[in-house]
Amino acid sequence: MVHGPEDYRLDTVPVPTPGPGELLLKVDAVGVCASDLKCYHGAAKFWGDENRPAWAERDRIAGHEFVGTVVQGDTTALTRRGVDLGDRIACEQIVPCGDCRYCLMGAYWMCAPHDMFGFKGFDGAMAEYVLVPTRALTHPVSRDLAPHVAAFAEPLSCAMHAVERGDIHFDDVVVIAGAGPIGLGAIAGTRQKNPRLVIALDMSDDKLALARQAGADLTINITTDDAVQKIKDLTDGYGADVYIEATGHPSAVSQGLNLLRKLGTYVEYSVFGSNASVDWSIISDDKELNVLGAHLGPHCWPAAIKLLESGTLPMDQICTHQFPLDRFQDALDLVADSEGGSVKVSIVPTLTHPTTSTAIRD
Structure with missing residues (x-):
């Protein structure tokens, strides 16, 4: 339960009772996201400051990357969503109103x-049960997937939306900054587009090795190599066609602007903890770049779930750590620990003790 920044507590509350058209899910797994961590630490994006309004709420159960088993719901709810009791579904993290300007234009x-x-x-779903309101958007997920793998549908759909925003073509050189959960998803999604070259950037050799398994043709450790120069050398001095930023670090913004060719495309997905400063003239006068944002995972959930169900991604190495509900603080702290060796951390309410993937233990 969120009581405020750096004040999350394990509380006991009644199991929700679904009303007409609503479902009750028993939570199978919920991922811990970088945005969860930034909200926990009081980032202005969530709690507000003099420049932006607050929108994170106190007395709210956290958790937006989740899958669960349908355990209760009336006939209307089950029929409308095409599910039966015992089926597994994932919910999109946004619950659109359906009435505002953006919803009416299709941009829910x-x-x-x-x-x-x-x-x-x-x-949210950092709980044993979660209520699915009538306005929620849901997708069926195979019960053959491990719960923490199934919950990865949310970050993977987000990453695929960033890929879609990049408008990637067959002859493109595409650079993805960051080999965390979103970056790895963007690498996997970009691989599905089959461009000429997929390049991953990170500071960790272990994560770059994982990036190659996810579909990167080439990896660059930015602590030992000049990524901008290396990419220009690979492209006859021109630069990359598309850059997808998935680190959330301000330095990755200027890096991307500098390694793109003229008329290239920059896609920003990250949630930043601090402001980024760049030479804005690179975007206009120097290169006339297309600079695009990407938010959530609209229209990408079926493709993301299909990719997970195909078994082609190294999910045993991506989903590195799982915690029981009463160890939620350890899960948050591990996501915050850049030296902790985690990639994707999840909470699985039915667990009695933390687990790690075989690949990590070995």
Whole structure:
């Protein structure tokens, strides 16, 4: 339960009772996201400052990357969503209003009220049960997937949306900055587009090795190599066609602007903890770049779930750590620990003790 920045507590509350058209899920797994961590630490994006309004709510159950088993719901709810009791579904993190300007124009992921599981309007899934309201968007997920793998559908769909925003073509050189959960998802999604070259950047050799398994043709450790120069050398001095930023570090912004060719495309996905400063003239006068944002995972959930169900991604190495519900603080702390060796951390309420992937233990 969120009581405020750096004040999350394990509380006991009644199991929700679904109303007409609503479902009750028993939570199978919920991922711990960088945005969860930044909200926990009081980032202005969530709690507000003099420049932006607050939208994270106190007395709200956290958790927006989740899958669960349908355990209760009326006939209307089950029929409308095409599910039966015992089926597994994933919920999109946003719960759109359906009435605002953006919803009416089809851009539901930019809904003005912007209710989201775990942050605003609706309780999330860091709990044993979660209520699925009538407005929620749901997708079926195979029960053959491990719960923590199934929950990866949310970050993977987000990453795929960033890929879609990049408008990637067959002859493109695409650079993805960051080999964390979103970056690895962007690498996997970019691989599905089959461009000429997929390049991953990170500071960790272990994560770069994982990036190659996810589909990167080439990896560059930015602590030992000049990524900008190396990419220009690979492209006859021109630079990359598309750059997808998935680190959340301000230095990755100027890096991307500098390694792109003229008329290239920059896609920003990250949630930043601090402001980024760049030479804005690179975007206009120097290169006339396309600079695009990407938010959530609209229209990418079926593709993300299909990719997970195909078994082609090294999910045993991506989903590195799972914690029981009463160890939620350890899960948050591990996500915050850049030296902790984690990639994707999840909470699985049915666990009795933490687990790690075989690959990590070995």
